[in-house]
Every structure is written in structure tokens, then in C-alpha cells.
Amino acid sequence: MRVIVIGAGLGGLTLAHGLRRAGIEVVVYERDGALGRPQGVSLHLDDRGGSALRACLPPAQVAMVEATTGGPREQTLTLSEVDGALAVVGTRPADGMAGRALPGRQVHRPLLRAILLTGLADVVRFGAEFTRFERRADGTVGVWFADGSRDTADVLVGADGIGSAVRRRYLPQVRVADTGRRMLMGATPLRAVVGTGLPGLIGDSPAAARVRGTTMALGVLRFGEPPEAARQRWLPALRQAAVAEVEDYLMWAVPVTQDPPGPAAVWRRAKELTKELPPVLRSVVDQAWPEVTVALRIGMIPPPPAWPAGPVTVIGDAIHLAPGFGGNLAMRDAHHLCEALVEAHRGQRDLLDAVGSYEDTMRRNSFATPVATKAGR
Numbered sequence: 584m585r586v587i588v589i590g591a592g593l594g595g596l597t598l599a600h601g602l603r604r605a606g607i608e609v610v611v612y613e614r615d616g617a618l619g620r621p622q623g624v625s626l627h628l629d630d631r632g633g634s635a636l637r638a639c640l641p642p643a644q645v646a647m648v649e650a651t652t653g654g655p656r657e658q659t660l661t662l663s664e665v666d667g668a669l670a671v672v673g674t675r676p677a678d679g680m681a682g683r684a685l686p687g688r689q690v691h692r693p694l695l696r697a698i699l700l701t702g703l704a705d706v707v708r709f710g711a712e713f714t715r716f717e718r719r720a721d722g723t724v725g726v727w728f729a730d731g732s733r734d735t736a737d738v739l740v741g742a743d744g745i746g747s748a749v750r751r752r753y754l755p756q757v758r759v760a761d762t763g764r765r766m767l768m769g770a771t772p773l774r775a776v777v778g779t780g781l782p783g784l785i786g787d788s789p790a791a792a793r794v795r796g797t798t799m800a801l802g803v804l805r806f807g808e809p810p811e812a813a814r815q816r817w818l819p820a821l822r823q824a825a826v827a828e829v830e831d832y833l834m835w836a837v838p839v840t841q842d843p844p845g846p847a848a849v850w851r852r853a854k855e856l857t858k859e860l861p862p863v864l865r866s867v868v869d870q871a872w873p874e875v876t877v878a879l880r881i882g883m884i885p886p887p888p889a890w891p892a893g894p895v896t897v898i899g900d901a902i903h904l905a906p907g908f909g910g911n912l913a914m915r916d917a918h919h920l921c922e923a924l925v926e927a928h929r930g931q932r933d934l935l936d937a938v939g940s941y942e943d944t945m946r947r948n949s950f951a952t953p954v955a956t957k958a959g960r
């Protein structure tokens with residue numbers, strides 16, 4: 584069996600590892616160059632994503648992820664001003680109920696992606712933008728790229744994110760809707776704000792500070808093991824640049840009503856929005872890395888009716904969106920699809936039956952929630 588995956592994001596790379604380890608030929612085509620665009624700063628990894636990584640990745644990659652996650656996040660704190668100081672005034676369990684997160688740990692997203700790319704140098708083709716496919720009479724799929732090149736596979740997987748060109752061609756009835764919700768999100772080196780007492784107040788838990796009419800989301804990533812030391816111990820093949828100058832930081836997000844005029848204005852806008860907040864929160868934004876501050880639009884995909892299974896399928900944000908846990912769902916899809924394709928490869932079930940059963944599970948488990956995407960994507 585030969586599988587073509589479009590998109591070297593969290594889902595596509597997890598799938599590629601799993602297929603390769605099962606002896607299935609796989610090639611991943613990625614539109615961006617090898618260094619890619621920044622794809623966010625940190626990610627709340629829960630057991631859906633963690634289990635998928637443990638099932639699909641080689642042990643050294645899993646060890647590297649686990650060594651560098653932050654501390655356990657088992658509740659969400661509510662902060663408010665009490666007698667002029669920021670204080671914890673409530674907690675909510677991380678139980679996955681009513682849109683709440685599941686227990687998990689923070690991971691540094693660029694590091695996770697670099698770990699996922701490690702060991703796949705001969706599998707991932709960068710700078711290759713998928714444009715279209717064609718189902719052939721012999722059951723295979725022809726795949727075309729923007730530079731005019733083409734390839735053929737038994738299965739084509741769209742792991743190409745929210746703007747998925749595979750989905751647009753394969754399932755044109757599935758549309759991404761804009762919920763109208765907007766956020767500005769950034770990160771601040773921990774050393775710059777440690778003196779404010781805020782990192783000590785929230786520990787490893789995600790927090791929502793509700794003050795002076797604004798809600799600001801906060802979360803600290805303290806690496807379990809310094810990334811460079813972990814690289815040497817667990818995964819020396821990881822590119823050194825992925826761990827160089829990586830340090831503990833605090834993530835934050837604030838809601839906005841309009842898109843900022845352009846990327847250069849995003850940090851400035853965040854500073855304006857937070858200028859009336861208590862000095863502790865203001866300094867979090869003032870001391871942030873400007874280039875890491877991004878504007879996000881929250882989108883959603885309404886649950887689509889089932890479609891007949893074929894040799895083309897989709898995983899992750901390409902087909903469903905979830906605020907704050909879409910990465911976990913993308914990796915879980917990768918795991919489930921991998922298991923189904925391995926069964927087909929071993930002759931334990933028909934290929935289309937395997938794809939259909941993955942899609943049934945995915946549709947049942949992953950629909951009906953909005954997701955954050957970078958404005959302009």
C-alpha cells in the first residue's frame with residue numbers, strides 16, 4: 584500500500600510515523616518550506632493527543648515530548664482583583680465537560696513539530712503544494728501539485744488544515760463558518776514577569792483573569808527538562824535549532840471585536856486593549872515577544888452528513904475544528920486512521936471498509952465546536 588499525506592502538521596506527521604513503523608510506504612507533501620511558518624506557540628496536550636503520539640511515534644520521539652512538557656494542568660483557575668491585588672477566586676475541574684479542557688500538559692508547539700519531523704527526512708517533501716486529485720478506474724488516486732508534478736497512491740489523506748484543498752475538492756459541501764469571535768494571543772518570557780508574582784499564583788494551571796470588564800487567559804510553560812539537555816539525552820537527531828534559545832514562558836490571550844489592521848499592529852493593539860488592566864497583567868503584554876503575538880479568528884465546521892468512503896480521506900482541522908484542542912483531535916484521527924490502514928494493509932479488512940470505519944468514528948467523536956485559526960489563513 585502507498586499513502587500520500589497532504590500537510591506536514593500535527594496530524595499528517597503523526598500519521599506518517601505510524602504508517603512507516605507499520606511498514607506502509609508513505610510520503611508527505613508540505614506546501615511550506617522546511618522551516619515553515621510559525622504555527623503557534625504552545626499547545627495543551629491531553630490524553631487524546633498523548634495516546635496517539637505514544638502509539639504512532641518511535642520511543643525516542645515520545646520520550647523527548649514527555650521530557651519537555653510542562654507540569655500537570657488539572658483545573659482552570661479564575662482570577663480577580665481582591666483588595667487591589669490579583670487573587671484566585673475560583674477553580675473549575677479539567678473534566679472535558681461543557682467545553683472545558685481535559686487534564687493535560689503544555690507542550691511547546693514548534694518543538695513538538697520539530698520532534699515530529701525528526702526521522703522523517705526521507706518521507707516529507709517540502710515546498711509541494713497540492714492542487715487536485717483524480718480517482719482512477721484501477722482504484723488508485725492521481726495527485727497533482729502547483730509546480731505541475733504528480734504522484735500516485737492507493738490512499739490520499741488531506742491533513743492540510745482548516746483551508747484544506749483536499750477537502751474543498753473532495754467534500755465541497757463542507758464549509759468553514761466564521762463565528763465572528765476574535766482573539767489576540769501572545770507569549771512573554773517567564774523571567775520578565777516572574778517578579779510580579781503571577782507565575783507563582785497560577786502555577787501550571789490555565790487561568791482566566793476576569794478584571795475591569797476584560798477576560799484574559801493565561802498559562803505558564805515551564806519545561807519539565809531543559810530542551811537542550813533533553814535533546815542530548817533522548818533525541819540527538821533532533822535539529823539543534825529547535826531547542827536553541829527556548830525558554831520558559833507565559834501564554835496569554837485577550838478577546839477582540841475586530842481584526843487588527845495587519846500583523847505589525849497586533850502587539851500594539853493588545854497593549855491598547857490591556858492598558859486599563861492591573862499593572863501585573865499589563866506588564867505581561869508589555870513584556871511579550873512582539874513577533875509571537877498573533878490575531879486569531881474562531882471558525883467552525885457544521886457537522887456534515889456522512890459521505891461514501893473512498894480512497895481519499897481527511898483528518899484534523901481539514902474536516903473538524905475545536906477551540907483549544909484541535910491538535911489533540913488531529914493526532915487522534917491520525918492514530919485511528921493509521922490503525923485502520925494497517926488492518927487493510929495486512930489483509931484483515933477491505934481498504935474502503937477501513938477508511939469508512941475511521942470516518943464513522945471521526946464524525947461521531949469530533950464534531951460541533953469552533954476553533955481558533957490565525958487571521959488571514
Ligand SMILES: Cc1cc2nc3c(=O)[nH]c(=O)nc-3n(C[C@H](O)[C@H](O)[C@H](O)COP(=O)(O)OP(=O)(O)OC[C@H]3O[C@@H](n4cnc5c(N)ncnc54)[C@H](O)[C@@H]3O)c2cc1C
Pocket residue numbers: 589590591592593594595612613614615622623624625626627628711712713714742743744745746747748768879898899900901905906907908909910911912913955956957
Ligand atoms: C494559537 C493557537 C493555539 C492553539 N492551541 C491549541 C491547544 O492548546 N491544543 C490543541 O489541541 N490545539 C490547539 N490549537 C489547534 C491546533 O493548532 C490545530 O487544531 C492543529 O494544528 C490541527 O492540526 P492539523 O494537522 O489538522 O493541521 P495543521 O497543523 O494546520 O497542518 C496543516 C499543514 O498542511 C499544510 N498545507 C496546507 N495546505 C496545503 C496544500 N495545499 N499542500 C500541501 N500542504 C498544505 C500547512 O502548511 C500545514 O503545515 C491551537 C491553534 C492556534 C492557532
